[in-house]
Amino acid sequence: MIILGVDPGLTRCGVGVIEAGAHRRLSFIHVDVVRSSPDVSQDLRLLAIYNGLVDKIETYAPDAVSIERVFAQSNRNTVLGTAQAAGLAMLAAAQRNIPVALHTPTEAKLAITGNGQAQKIQVERMVTRILNLNRMPTPADAADALALAICHALRPAGALQGGEREEHLTPAQRQWADAAKKATKRRINADRGM
Helix, strand or coil: CEEEEEEEECCEEEEEEEEEEECEEEEEEEEEEEECCCCCCCCHHHHHHHHHHHHHHHCCCCCEEEEEECCCCCCCCHHHHHHHHHHHHHHHHHHHCCCEEECHHHHHHHHCCCCCCCCCCHHHHHHHHCCCCCCCCCCCHHHHHHHHHHHHHHHHCCCCCCCHHHHHHHHHHHHHHHHHHHHHHHHHHHHHHC
């Protein structure tokens, strides 16, 4: 399965492409940053991001697109541009009937490091190790895009596919799956009034 990760941004939009093979073996394919100039109008910036994302999707033909879920930030202009870029990635994928998954930064950190509160450098080091890269991807947007693609590949939903057994899960996958089970159990108990 080819997964294209997107770390949305209006100035720099990270794009990372990996392949998830048998037994969750992950292989690096591509990493880049789609850029737009802050010196042009916002509509032209969005067009540049959209065209860059379309080019990556058409070049690498992913089976899924994993995008960082946008959350509130203190700078309203930043969150608006980030949300717009995320929407463009969703649109480009939807136009090609490619499934889209949204993952929070905490989910990506947990999938990569086993710690949802990991520091950026810890995530970058683990991305480098997981994909067997010679050096950390730069800039940070590129590493974050790869982390989102890895997160999607390692997500617990569907973790046991096609005859895979639980012993093939990484410790982070097991921890995440256990946390998801506990959260589901808490929701069921709350619904029952327990």
